[in-house]
Amino acid sequence: MKTFLKIYTAVFFFLTVSSCAIVSIQVPEKYDLDGELEQVTSIFKYGITDWEEVDTQSLILQKGPGEYYLLVLKIPAPELPFLNRIKLTSTGDMIRAGMDDVILYNLSHIRQSYPIDRIYRFKDSEQMRTFRDRLEGNRDTGQNDDNTVSPAKSGLPRKNGVEI
Secondary structure (H helix, E strand, C coil): CHHHHHHHHHHHHHHHHHHHHHCCCCCCHHHCCCCCCEEECEEECCCEEEEEEEECCEEEEEECCCCEEEEEECCCCCCHHHCCEEEECCECCEEECCCCEEEEECCCCCEEEEEEEEEEECCCHHHHHHHHHHHHCCCCCCECCCCCECCCCCCCCCCCEEEC
16 A cells, blocks of 8 residues: 555656646736847846836836846746845856846735746837837827827936846
8 A cells, every 4th residue: 555655646746847847837828929029038137227117027127327127027027016025046256148137016015036038138218118018908099189299208217226
């Protein structure tokens, strides 16, 4: 009986581990921006001044004036829109896609880690605003209902904390 239990446990463990390895996490297709933006493998961790969530699976980092990066997370982080502080892990002096994480602390102070899947560099703030609006789902024509021109969104509207 003990031998049967050991074999059953080993087979169950093997099937569980192998099924986890077969299921791959697919990042939604809307984040496949390789032909439109410059994908980079890493960014220098120093000089990050601000961040803004785009949605639950992506955020924009600002490094100095006019230097913006889009971080796409491997899985959605539902609490991201409600936080004003994040932590980034780093490998040496660099934040690397596929190796480092965005760390969030929810309201219960529970630490959750979200792997960075891709990093894209924006060439300027105009390109950043265009892609931010596109990923958010905003397709504004620049006109309000009363035919007045809507003001352009600023770079990153609020100051958020970043720890590395």
